[in-house]
Amino acid sequence: MNMPKIEPRLPSGFLELLPQDQIIFNMMLETIRKTYERFGFAPIETPAIEFTEVLLTKSGGETEKQVYRLDKSGDDLSLHFDLTVPLARYVAEHYAELTFPFRRYQMQKVWRGERKQRGRFREFYQCDIDVIGTTNVLVDAEIPSVIYEVFRNLGFENFTIRINNRKILNGLMEYLEISSVSREVLRAIDKLDKQGMERVTEEIEALGISADKIKKILDFVQIKGSDKEIISQLRSLGIDSLLFENGIEELNKVSESIAMLGVPRKCYGIDLAIARGLDYYTGTVYETVLNDYPEVGSVCSGGRFDNLAEYYTDKKLPGVGISIGLTRLFYKLKEAGLIKSERATLSKVLIAQVDDKFMREGLAVATQLRKNEINTEIYFDSEKISKQFKYADRLKIPFVIIIGELEMKEKKVSLKIMSTGKQEMVSVDEAIKIIQAVK
Amino acid sequence: MNMPKIEPRLPSGFLELLPQDQIIFNMMLETIRKTYERFGFAPIETPAIEFTEVLLTKSGGETEKQVYRLDKSGDDLSLHFDLTVPLARYVAEHYAELTFPFRRYQMQKVWRGERKQRGRFREFYQCDIDVIGTTNVLVDAEIPSVIYEVFRNLGFENFTIRINNRKILNGLMEYLEISSVSREVLRAIDKLDKQGMERVTEEIEALGISADKIKKILDFVQIKGSDKEIISQLRSLGIDSLLFENGIEELNKVSESIAMLGVPRKCYGIDLAIARGLDYYTGTVYETVLNDYPEVGSVCSGGRFDNLAEYYTDKKLPGVGISIGLTRLFYKLKEAGLIKSERATLSKVLIAQVDDKFMREGLAVATQLRKNEINTEIYFDSEKISKQFKYADRLKIPFVIIIGELEMKEKKVSLKIMSTGKQEMVSVDEAIKIIQAVK
Numbered sequence: 001m002n003m004p005k006i007e008p009r010l011p012s013g014f015l016e017l018l019p020q021d022q023i024i025f026n027m028m029l030e031t032i033r034k035t036y037e038r039f040g041f042a043p044i045e046t047p048a049i050e051f052t053e054v055l056l057t058k059s060g061g062e063t064e065k066q067v068y069r070l071d072k073s074g075d076d077l078s079l080h081f082d083l084t085v086p087l088a089r090y091v092a093e094h095y096a097e098l099t100f101p102f103r104r105y106q107m108q109k110v111w112r113g114e115r116k117q118r119g120r121f122r123e124f125y126q127c128d129i130d131v132i133g134t135t136n137v138l139v140d141a142e143i144p145s146v147i148y149e150v151f152r153n154l155g156f157e158n159f160t161i162r163i164n165n166r167k168i169l170n171g172l173m174e175y176l177e178i179s180s181v182s183r184e185v186l187r188a189i190d191k192l193d194k195q196g197m198e199r200v201t202e203e204i205e206a207l208g209i210s211a212d213k214i215k216k217i218l219d220f221v222q223i224k225g226s227d228k229e230i231i232s233q234l235r236s237l238g239i240d241s242l243l244f245e246n247g248i249e250e251l252n253k254v255s256e257s258i259a260m261l262g263v264p265r266k267c268y269g270i271d272l273a274i275a276r277g278l279d280y281y282t283g284t285v286y287e288t289v290l291n292d293y294p295e296v297g298s299v300c301s302g303g304r305f306d307n308l309a310e311y312y313t314d315k316k317l318p319g320v321g322i323s324i325g326l327t328r329l330f331y332k333l334k335e336a337g338l339i340k341s342e343r344a345t346l347s348k349v350l351i352a353q354v355d356d357k358f359m360r361e362g363l364a365v366a367t368q369l370r371k372n373e374i375n376t377e378i379y380f381d382s383e384k385i386s387k388q389f390k391y392a393d394r395l396k397i398p399f400v401i402i403i404g405e406l407e408m409k410e411k412k413v414s415l416k417i418m419s420t421g422k423q424e425m426v427s428v429d430e431a432i433k434i435i436q437a438v439k
Numbered sequence: 440m441n442m443p444k445i446e447p448r449l450p451s452g453f454l455e456l457l458p459q460d461q462i463i464f465n466m467m468l469e470t471i472r473k474t475y476e477r478f479g480f481a482p483i484e485t486p487a488i489e490f491t492e493v494l495l496t497k498s499g500g501e502t503e504k505q506v507y508r509l510d511k512s513g514d515d516l517s518l519h520f521d522l523t524v525p526l527a528r529y530v531a532e533h534y535a536e537l538t539f540p541f542r543r544y545q546m547q548k549v550w551r552g553e554r555k556q557r558g559r560f561r562e563f564y565q566c567d568i569d570v571i572g573t574t575n576v577l578v579d580a581e582i583p584s585v586i587y588e589v590f591r592n593l594g595f596e597n598f599t600i601r602i603n604n605r606k607i608l609n610g611l612m613e614y615l616e617i618s619s620v621s622r623e624v625l626r627a628i629d630k631l632d633k634q635g636m637e638r639v640t641e642e643i644e645a646l647g648i649s650a651d652k653i654k655k656i657l658d659f660v661q662i663k664g665s666d667k668e669i670i671s672q673l674r675s676l677g678i679d680s681l682l683f684e685n686g687i688e689e690l691n692k693v694s695e696s697i698a699m700l701g702v703p704r705k706c707y708g709i710d711l712a713i714a715r716g717l718d719y720y721t722g723t724v725y726e727t728v729l730n731d732y733p734e735v736g737s738v739c740s741g742g743r744f745d746n747l748a749e750y751y752t753d754k755k756l757p758g759v760g761i762s763i764g765l766t767r768l769f770y771k772l773k774e775a776g777l778i779k780s781e782r783a784t785l786s787k788v789l790i791a792q793v794d795d796k797f798m799r800e801g802l803a804v805a806t807q808l809r810k811n812e813i814n815t816e817i818y819f820d821s822e823k824i825s826k827q828f829k830y831a832d833r834l835k836i837p838f839v840i841i842i843g844e845l846e847m848k849e850k851k852v853s854l855k856i857m858s859t860g861k862q863e864m865v866s867v868d869e870a871i872k873i874i875q876a877v878k
Contacts, residue, residue, distance in 0.1 A: 006493055008531035008751035011514050014486040016529070018536055019543065022482045038809050040786035040816025042834075043461045047453040047562050048487065048548060049507075054445055068488075070518075071510035072552055075450050079509075090455070092447035097457055099783065099833045103816065104458065109487060113511055123486050138798070138819040149809075260799055262806045312447035344538065347479035359577070360699055367701045370477050370588075377479020377542065380577040394538045395481075 013114060013122035015327055020341035020396075025330055028154060032127045032324060033107060035150045039142070041105040041129050046086040048109070052078040054089055057311035066112040079111040083128045083323070084308075091132055092312035100133030107326075119335075121327050130321030132308055137250050140284040140304055140320050141257030147288055147300050147322060148263045158291045159299075161263070162271035165251040166281050166303070168234065169272075171244025172220060181207045187277035189221055221273040227255040230270045247283075254284055282306040286322055296332045300324045343396040347377045348435055350397045352388045354404040361403050365413060365428055372432050392418055399435055452553060452561035454766055459780035459835075464769055467593060471566045471763060472546060474589045478581070480544040480568050485525040487548070491517040493528055496750035505551040518550040522567045522762070523747075530571055531751035539572030546765075558774075560766050569760030571747055576689050579723040579743055579759050580696030586727055586739050586761060587702045597730045598738075600702070601710035604690040605720050605742070607673065608711075610683025611659060620646045626716035628660055660712040666694040669709045686722075693723055721745040725761055735771045739763045782835040787874055788815045789836045791827045793843040800842050804852060804867055811871050831857055838874055 010016060017025055037043075049070065055078050056064055068079040080086050083106045091102065107127040114120045129146060131139050144161045151159050169189075173182045188203040197218065204214050223233050231252045251270060258268055276285045281303030288300035302322030309317050333339050349369055351362045362378060369376040377397075379388045385402070392400050402414040407425060415431045416423040426434070449455060456464055476482075488509065494517050495503055507518040519525050522545045530541065546566040553559045568585060570578050583600045590598050608628075612621040627642040636657065643653050662672050670691045690709060697707055715724045720742030727739035741761030748756050772778050788808055790801045801817060808815040816836075818827045824841070831839050841853040846864060854870045855862040865873070 003750070005752060006496060006750050008493065008528040008748070009490070010486060010532075011488065011490060011516060014488065016485060017483070018533060019481040019483055022484060025484075026482055037785045037814050038812075040784060040789075040814060042458040042784040042786075043465055044456070044458055045461060045464075046455060047449060049450065049453065049550065049562060051448070051450060054447065057445060069510045071508045077450060089447045093449075094457060099830060101820070103784070111488065123488060134820055136819045142817065142819070261802050309447070311442070311445050313444060345479060345481040345542070346476045347481075350479075363700050373477075375476050375479060378581065380575045380581070381540070381573055391538060 011122075012116055013120065015121055015123070015331060018341075018344070020344040021334070021339065023343060023346060024339055024341060025326075028326060028330065029107060029125070029127070031153045032150055032326070033105070035146065035153050036105040036127075036129055038149070039103075039129075039146050041103045044087075044090065044104045044106055045108060046080070046083070046090055046106070048079055048111075049077050050080055050086060050089065052076040054312075055080060055085055057085070066114060068111050068113055081112050082110050083108060083126050084130075084321070087128070087130060087132075088309040088317075089312060091317060092309040092315070095313065095315060101139075102132040103129070104132070105129045119328065119331060121331070124325055124327035127324040127326055128321060130308075130319050132317050132319040135318045137253050137284065137304075138257055140250070141254045141261055143284075143302065143320055143322055144258050144268050144286065145261035145263050147286070148267055150300075150324070151288070156290060159267060160289055160291055161268040161300075162274050162287045162289065163251070163254060163258075163268060164270065164272055164274040164285050165247040165254075165283055166276075166285055167243050167247030167283060168251065169247075169275060171241040171247055172217070172239060174243055175239045175241045176213045176216060178207075178209055178213060181209070183277065185209075185217065186275040189217070189273060189275045190277040192221065192273050223272055227252075227265075227270045230272065231255070250283060276301065276303055280305055284320065293332065293336055296329070296336075299329050345377070345395045345397060347375045347395070347397045348438075349374055349376045349399045349401055350388070350392045351376065351378045352385060352392075352400050352402045353379050353382060354385065354402060356382060358403045358408060361408060362401075365401060365403065368428055369432065369435070372436070374432065374435055389416070389418075398438060399431075401431065450561075451555055452559060454560055454562070454770060457780075457783070459783040460773070460778065462782060462785060463778055463780060464765075467765060467769065468546060468564070468566070470592045471589055471765070472544070474585065474592050475544040475566075475568055477588070478542075478568075478585050480542045483526075483529065483543050483545055484547060485519070485522070485529055485545070487518055487550075488516050489519055489525060489528065491515040493751075494519060494524055496524070505553060507550050507552055520551050521549050522547060522565050523569075523760070526567070526569060526571075527748040527756075528751055530756060531748040531754070534752065534754060540578075541571040542568070543571070544568045558767065558770060560770070563764055563766035566763040566765055567760060569747075569758050571756050571758035573759075574757045576692050576723065576743075577696055579689070580693045580700055582723075582741065582759055582761055583697050583707055583725065584700035584702050586725070587706055589739075589763070590727070595729060598706060599728055599730055600697075600707040600739075601713050601726045601728065602690070602693060602697075602707060603709060603711055603713040603724050604686040604693075604722055605715075605724055606682050606686030606722060607690065608686075608714060610680040610686055611656070611678060613682055614678045614680045615652045615655060617646075617648055617652060620648070622716065624648075624656065625714040628656070628712060628714045629716040631660065631712050662711055666691075666704075666709045669711065670694070689722060715740065715742055719744055723759065732771065732775055735768070735775075738768050784816070784834045784836060786814045786816045786834070786836050787877075788813055788838045788840055789827070789831045790815065790817045791824060791831075791839050791841045792818050792821060793824065793841060795821060797842045797847060800847060801840075804840060804842065807867055808871065808874070811875070813871065813874055828855075828857075837877060838870075840870065 067081050070077040110126050111123050114122055147161050173179050184207050188200050192200050234248050274285055274287050283304035285303035287298040304320040306318050308319050351366050366376045366378050398418055400416040407413050412425045412427055414425050506520050509516040548562055549565050550562050586600050612618050623646050627639050631639050673687050713724055713726050722743035724742035726737040743759040745757050747758050790805050805815045805817050837857055839855040846852050851864045851866055853864050
């Protein structure tokens with residue numbers, strides 16, 4: 001048919017991968033999943049589509065502008081824009097059927113109609129864990145140990161989990177009598193890394209805060225040292241606020257317990273400038289940076305909240321959790337040349353076809369390899385053997401098995417190792433051993 | 440806060456599972472994935488959102504009514520309603536970067552605004568494989584061998600893969616000079632199982648086809664016997680149509696090769712009534728039924744197509760593939776009482792807490808278990824031990840480890856086996872052996 005064609009293309013802001021990259025992306029997803037399960041998080045999944053009213057509990061704001069609404073007569077529905085709001089709805093809806101503390105992981109795509117910008121995605125994976133129904137700050141300490149294991153298992157060595165406690169910052173602002181603009185101040189502090197001292201100072205000045213108080217805030221968020229030193233400095237500041245003191249005690253306990261949970265000191269530390277200004281956290285907060293790639297920003301963030309599902313239920317549900325934005329992390333790693341895509345398939349063996357009359361034997365060998373858990377594909381088309389080798393080479397299939405007249409007579413197969421080009425005639429059992437020895 | 444609450448609820452037509460069911464659903468997904476990989480299919484994933492114009496190449500019809508369109512100023516976007524159209528777009532878009540024959544699997548949610556009906560879902564998983572870029576009917580024979588392995592690995596014994604070839608039916612209609620209404624006739628035949636002979640006869644009559652021809656069609660689709668018998672009956676009908684004869688040859692080769700690929704005869708067979716009337720297939724077609732649950736209908740369907748991406752490219756891309764609708768399959772199995780949900784978590788061990796002062800030891804044991812690939816969670820809250828046992832019992836965690844004064848002194852742990860209630864004091868190494876011995 002010679003119809004006019006529709007251009008095959010995607011809207012911008014959507015990441016789509018070739019198989020060689022998809023294989024690596026899926027391995028990363030699987031690594032995160034296995035680590036979450038290792039720490040006793042159970043899987044749930046929620047529908048991508050929910051009632052708009054349920055998702056947008058607070059109307060107005062950035063979120064409402066970004067949400068993808070569906071255009072259907074009848075129910076007002078939208079795509080979820082994170083996994084926390086659906087979790088809140090889930091826990092409230094299924095409260096009686098769940099056991100608390102409820103430890104769940106959830107790894108799904110979410111959608112946001114972000115404005116177009118390089119490296120910003122409108123569809124991306126979030127990999128979340130949360131523990132719901134406990135106020136125990138030991139759980140706040142367990143979360144970094146999960147983050148540590150995840151990033152180690154993903155192959156990272158040099159990263160830092162930064163921790164802070166919102167009570168300390170809020171206590172300070174209470175003490176300075178500027179609580180009424182605390183959200184705005186937190187948001188400004190959050191930009192310290194990116195925008196520098198001068199612009200942040202201007203932003204806080206614009207809120208009508210005196211130079212004296214601004215100095216106090218900025219001196220405060222720049223307190224550096226070991227965790228012990230920071231805690232002792234904080235204690236010596238003489239800030240008379242119960243909230244502030246309570247925050248220090250929590251932060252101290254979290255910092256000490258993280259070490260007890262096996263995370264090396266070099267991989268975590270208190271950073272008083274971590275504010276997570278846009279979020280609803282009420283206690284411990286986390287950010288994670290890859291020290292060799294600070295420009296990537298935080299690759300895993302989260303914190304503690306007093307009340308997860310207040311919009312849906314009177315049940316008070318405190319908890320703590322984190323989220324890894326995998327799509328963005330993958331994109332940034334790829335951009336930095338850290339994603340080494342090789343195989344374009346997961347097949348370890350290609351059964352080549354020399355002649356139709358040996359097909360039966362080839363199929364039997366394929367079945368035998370598969371029974372031995374070896375991913376095996378068959379080249380069905382009658383093509384020149386050189387073309388079949390080229391196919392294996394392009395997909396980076398490590399082994400090709402050839403069965404011809406001679407092999408049939410000897411009851412053997414020829415096994416070609418694609419990386420070296422070496423080819424030898426062996427029994428099927430020997431071939432299986434050689435193949436299984438290669439990861 | 441005592442605000443008015445929003446009712447936590449989902450729109451109808453969306454399946455959401457508790458962790459105990461989600462665990463089983465995920466195992467099924469993983470089984471399908473591993474089997475697809477075993478046969479050399481490579482993973483891809485496409486965005487849920489595409490240009491409406493790209494998805495709805497043919498305007499009008501059922502699909503257009505069911506598609507979820509997004510309501511955003513700017514681009515006209517929709518949610519994909521299957522994985523075949525996105526595959527066509529993907530292959531056309533990335534043609535130069537792919538290697539053919541392109542063997543891909545894709546397991547994602549799709550969305551359709553179906554009318555409300557029990558057991559109909561508006562969001563559901565499709566698990567697809569396709570081989571693109573080959574006309575070789577041996578590949579048509581390989582597909583049932585993948586279906587066979589998938590359903591065996593999912594634990595089914597008694598199922599039948601029904602095969603047919605559209606060329607035979609189309610050839611018959613050519614011969615009867617009713618090709619102009621062949622789509623409508625195929626659609627009617629497709630309903631034979633559900634609606635019975637009488638209603639289907641009426642439906643074909645309404646197309647203005649003579650009683651004589653209707654009898655020929657209905658006699659034809661009811662030809663029964665072994666595959667060999669059916670083929671020989673078809674050959675003896677004396678229908679003078681090249682298309683018909685070509686269809687018989689293909690069907691015969693596919694039927695013979697499926698056996699060669701290791702699928703037992705009892706698990707597949709020719710069924711001339713399989714029409715897949717609503718689809719775009721041009722050769723082999725498949726349906727799969729669970730013989731003990733015929734009311735479930737086909738759990739895996741597909742077929743061969745001449746040209747996958749004709750709307751996007753002049754490149755001719757023949758191929759063959761199938762799709763498993765996992766959400767519906769899971770729902771039906773659950774309804775039939777075949778889903779045995781037990782564990783509400785994947786944790787194998789709960790580290791109980793007797794006293795805060797033994798926490799350090801408990802954390803160290805947890806780390807050691809996890810290093811041995813044992814999913815382990817810690818009970819952090821200081822609760823009565825009976826409450827902690829109850830927690831383990833409700834989640835069906837098989838082992839609880841307790842560390843108290845005595846255990847500390849003996850450098851051992853107490854291991855409680857929840858299924859028997861038996862508790863014994865053992866070394867951590869012994870505990871690991873006992874735990875690992877239980878699947």
